[in-house]
Amino acid sequence: MRRPRTSTALHQHDGCAKAAAKANQACHSCKRQKRKCDKALPSCGLCSRMSRTCDYSDVPPAPTAEDIMSLQLKLLELESRLSISSGSDGSLGRLDPHNETASHQGHTPRLQAREPLWESSLNVFPSTAFLDARLFRRVGLSIPRPLCDVPQALILVALYEYGQGIYPAAWMTVGQCVRYADFIGLPSYQDSNNILGQCGTWIEMEERRRTWWAVYILDKLVAIGSRKRPLSTEPSANEMLPVADSAFDAGDISAAVQGTVSAPFTEPQSPFSRLCQGAMLVSRALDHARRVELRKLNGELGDAVEVGNLADSACSLFVSIQGELVAQPAAYFSLMPAQCMALSATTTTLSMYAAGDAQVGDFPTAGISGLEGCEDGLSLHMTALEGLRKTAARARELARDLLAMTVRDEEAVKTSPLILGAVYSAAAEAFLLAAPALESSWKDSSNGGDDLLATTTTEAARKCLARLSPRWRLAGEYLRALDHLEVVVVLARTY
Template sequence: MNSEEPTGPRATQACVSCRRQKRKCDKVLPECGLCRRIGRPCDYEVGPPHSVDRDDFDSLQQKVLDLEARLAQSTASNNGFENGARNGFGSSNAAVSPSALSSSAFASPPRFASVNNGLKAPSPFPSLFFLDANTFEQGRYTVQKPHMTIPPEVLEHLGDSTATSELLDRYFATTHTWMPIVSKMRISQTLANPLMDRGADMAMLFLAMKLLTQTPSSLTQKSQTALYQTAKSFLAAIEYQNMYSIHVIQATLLIAAYELGNAIYPTAYLTIGHCARLGHAMGLHHPKSGPQMLPRCTTWTEQEERRRVWWAVVVLDRFVNIGNPHHPFASEDPSLETYLPVDDDTWDKGEMTANELLLVSTSPSVRAAPFARTCQASHLLGKVLHHINDVDMELDFRFEQANQLNRTVRALANLLPDEAFEEDVTNGPTLCTAMAICYSALLVLYEAYVCTEGIPKKTAAHVEIQESAINGLKEISGEVLRFCKRIKSFLDLNGLVKLSPFVADCLYQAAANYAWYVKESENPESLAMLQEIKSILVMIEPQWKVAGEYLRIVEATEFNYAGSS
């Protein structure tokens, strides 16, 4: 006998915890070695012959429901009655190139069951994950993704295999250029491998992609509203069934971007906050610490995808607060040691880069990928909004901090036009988002300091920031005007579908400034500049209705100025 093997009385069978988790139990009394080591209660008692543990019963019931649904799906498919088959959602064995995606990569999209779950009870979720995270980790518990069938109206919106193939090609050619958070590589691998899980969460992601990539001419207002309502309802049903995956939060982010771009308030604000909560629950904000709701990453591509998803939460969370900076953020500021996204093209191809990873603390002078630039700009926007919202800061320190923020944001904003000049305009204005966010941040900062007559004693820092604000409003408004010319050139060449909704805010702020200059000086040049920016807002409105909302605010401001003169 091994000298280290426990001695003493033993139970006739394994303890309840070891039996339930199918772990090896040494049966030592009064508690087994495994339970003693991880500090959990050890129980050898056997319940009444007919007693059933509620968790075990729920788990067994869910497995039976899953098997019944899969059997029904298989039977329907074999008999040719399933809507999924009619819509072309069949399994695919086609080979897919890992370096790029084309329409052939999605020639046979996955089969989705078409039976509606109705209002059945939600799938079991381990409440231990929230009640006692330490015990959840120590016990090596996992969150299982439930099987969920899909309502027919969702399949109807997704269409047949050709429609789905076109949808994915369109998404990666448009939205993906300004918010690259969905891995081309992983999507292609999932669709190509019949053994990979293709659940309702992937259908939800596809539906959100369709919502966000519609062109103004492809849908009537009524059908677009129906698509949006279906997407929101399906997302609510998925969350009701306790289905949480990276695809679910990606879909929620895309819906949030749609709401933000179409001025659907307060829903946009609430959806973005919900994205932050989802990310917190899944552990995306701290992937190396705390319990994780998602399975462990198995590839570099997957790890980078999760990083990008959380950055998208931060970007949207900062941007949605520009117009009302007095709300707290739903997500914390990234630390200076947080990694920025890697090169977008490299990630799309699934190729690990040998280049050094960039941090939030990395100087803006170091060249970065377009989405990394968007993240840098959003981080600085968050700093500006924090600064404006901090009313308790000591004045001298406040002015010094404002000057430092001005220098930092201007440094990044001054680099981006030269980098954008080198872009291939046929691939999309990928740096437009970062440029627009920088301009928005600077205009918000200057607006806070352009008029500070109420402060009696002016220090050098106070004078510096006020002069920077007065001059900066004109300078950055002029930069936005040049930015408009770039946008117009791109729209003439490529249309609206690749344009980010993030550009609208800086156009509005610059237009509002020119409206003020017209009132103050009646300068015809300022009027011409105002009209030029307004014309771009008119061009953008069919794709992003928020541009029309901004336009109406500017026109109302002009009317009020005219009435008061």
């Protein structure tokens, strides 16, 4: 009679079965990634989780594109180290882990002989370029090219994230664009030549200029609503604006007529140059807003002359672009973003004074009974209100024209997301200034049409944003913001 198996025998049998179900070597995928393989059959645990083929054969698989790229990057890294060693006294090399004189004997443990984890990273940039720029230039270490493609790719990503309302990703990507452009020396040709090398053609020179201007425009654009400090530096007075797109695309230097950033707005410019001028106006408005806040904290008075100059400059740019739209109807979608930038600069500047909470001139304009009628404070307060009325009316007509121009889907696709913020901000200011909670300056008996202006402006803005929301998700976000604002106004009227 056979004796039944004991529990110990059963465990031994199961252990043998498990041992028999293992391969005698790690799979090729785990070997390549330097991961621990459990050698399970028919597929190891890691390959099973990753849903990939598990290969235990003795013949190594053919190298993949990823393997070749990794070897190329490793080669670049080794070449960079060799170039450092050949241009210095060797003090930049790695410490010898077996050199006892490199550490304090008896106090510091010896370095591990195996390769550190960071040595296997795919970083092809020499750290010296960031840690010591003077040494980097002195050694003459090269950087993989072409680098100008990187900020251009980031610009496209940032524009998509902005248009689709993907925050804070859009904000962070624009910051990355600014940092990268600054690192490669844009817009200065002297600094960029140190990193990118000398420009071989006029096209390459203009490409660098246009890349920097695109970064500059996006940096100002994402800062309008948040009122955060932009990161990009301001161009010098003799910095050149981009040439016309047609001349750049054709590579025709004879047609490359361009002006400087100090050129008056009355001079004709290309659509891209107009957009750059609008971005510079937005930058001035944001800088003014920050200084106004600082003055309020310090109890200082504001500068009415600066407000007037900003408003006049924005109006001059808007009117100049309006004339170009009449002369060039085909350039409508190219010129519209620059016109909206001018509106955004005006709204940002005047909205701080229309509510009467800023100290301007010789008298404070809010909170002190009897001084509201004083000439300096009241004149700027009323000027700001009148300026916002004109801005709201212009934004209303702009939204109506845009709605008429985008009846067909193929026309709506041409619309830039850069116009959406200006349409929303003008409608929002009209909404807020029409609310009774902000006193009667906007709604006194002599200005009985302001309620109608606010209503028509927000209606046109809603229709325009609703039309563009299938193209740009940001338009839908602005629509929801207007809904929230309407609730605030209704509550103010009720209570």
